[in-house]
Amino acid sequence: MKVIFRILRMLRFLLINKKLVGMISPAPPGSLGDEALISGFSALIKSKGKRFQEILVYPNTIPCENEIATDSVLNFINDGRKSNLTLAIKLLKYEHLYIIGADTLDGGYSPAKNLAWVNIANLASELGVAVSFISFSFSNEPNSSVLDALSKSNSNIKFCARDPASKNRFEQLTSKPAKQVADLAFSMVPVYDKEHVKKFRDWLESEKKAGKIIIGLNINTLPLDIPIHQIVSNFYGAIKKTLNNYENVTFALLPHDFRENQSDEAVLAQLASKLNEPDRIRLFRGPFHASEVKAVVSGIDMLISGRMHLAIAALSQGVPVFCFTYKDKFEGLMAIFGLDNTLFDKSLISSEETILSTLESAISNYAIQSAIIKEKLPSVKKLSALNVDTKD
Structure with a gap:
């Protein structure tokens, strides 16, 4: 096998397509967060005059849905030497192979998937293909394998x-060097021209003209141990009091995941129905793409979110964010901007009073945060672009 690989490496200069790169997505389709990463990657690859081909490493899946810079799909089944040889022949044409790590590289979700990633990365590198694991976070407790x-x-x-x-953390635990970048989603291009986006933005604009402060709200129930009805009840009480205490406040309810077992829209729809304040509370109904909700988010004054990539959609347009956290990745995101007092533990959702306190804190501090974000944003976007920079 080693002899075959040496021959393949020598043949690579005849087969390489310098306009084509390979990409492995962080997970099967379904998450708008992962879609935001891929859209940002697509935009950066397109800006370099290149296209990408997605390598599917997940069983029973389909390619990511993406309108920019895509090429045909390469299916890979990790079942031993024969599949490695077949993949090796196909890898020869790539100028570069990019593996989007997101929050999964440390094995916290699927160690078998990550081991397949490393196998493919080693294979490509042995063939002389440049390989990068990009846009990833890394926890304090990675899977040992x-x-x-x-x-x-x-x-x-x-x-x-x-x-x-x-x-x-990565450098200390692996003894490998890592380049500092920012999330790929900072490079995602918002899409404004869809009818449902225009309609919702028209409402946001009318509220702004009326002098309203617009709070974007997202609720991620996945990491919570509280029943849905209790979550809705807690937010209902806090928002009712906020509307009574601040006559100039309105809420835009913004889902960022529609998967059956973790749908933001389901809980937000229940909340909107219970509040029954159509003049001051609107739900941006899906399904929609990550690039479309990014266009909507640009029209709000601040965002309170349980989804990191919705927070990035806001931050990348200078909109202040306050997050209910559940993984180390939120702390790292805010550290890039040097922001304090923007993160709240998910446990605060357990009571109406703590949610109300969070809302009041956001209303009091969002203007200060906005200035900090806008100052830091150009440098953060440059860090995002470094994910596909081939220089060391």
């Missing part, structure tokens, strides 16, 4: 961590 595989991976493979804390 994945950590061992990453630590022993080919020395030519590059790693790009999306926040300072993840960079430090």
Whole structure:
């Protein structure tokens, strides 16, 4: 097999397409967060005059839905030497192979998937293909098998961590160097020309003209141990009091996940129905794409979110955010902007009083945060672009 690989490496200069790169997505389709990462990647690859081909490594899945810079799909079944040889022949044409790590590289969700990633990365690197793991966060407690595989991976493979804390953790745990970047989603291009986007933005604009402060609200129930009806009840009480205490406040309810077992829209729809304040509360109904909700988010004054990539959609347009956190990735995101007092533990959702306190804190501090974000944003966007920068 080694002899065959040496021959393939020598043949690569005849087969390489310098306008084509390979991409492995962080998970099967369904998450708007992952879609935002892929859209940002697409925009950056397109800006370099290139296209990408997605390599499918997940069973029973379909390609990511994406309108920019895509090429045909390459299916890969990780079942031994024969599949490795078949993949090797197809990898030869790539100028670069990018693996989008997101919050999954540390093995916290699927160690088998991450081990397949490292296998493909080593294979490509042995063939002379440039390989980068990009836009990833890394926890303090990675899976031991994945950590061992990453630590022993080919020395030519590059790693790009999306926040300072993840960079430090990754380097300390693997003894591998990592480049500091920012999340790929900062490079996603918003889409304004869809009818449902225009209609919702028209309402936001009318509220702004009327002197209203618009609070975007997202509720992510996935990491919570509280029944849905209790979550709705807690937010209902807090929002009712906020509307009574602040006559100039309105709410835009913004889902960012429509998957059956974790739909933001389901809980937000229940909340909107219970509040029954159509003049002051609107739900942006899906389904829609990550690029479309990013266009909507540009019209609000601040965002309170349980989804990190919805927060990035806001931050990337200078909109202040306040997040209910459930993983280390939120802390790293805010560290890039040097922001304090913007993160709230998910446990605060357990009572009406703590949610109300969070809303009042956001209303009091969003203007100060806005100035900080706008000052830092150009440098953060440059960090995002470094994910696909082939220079060291």
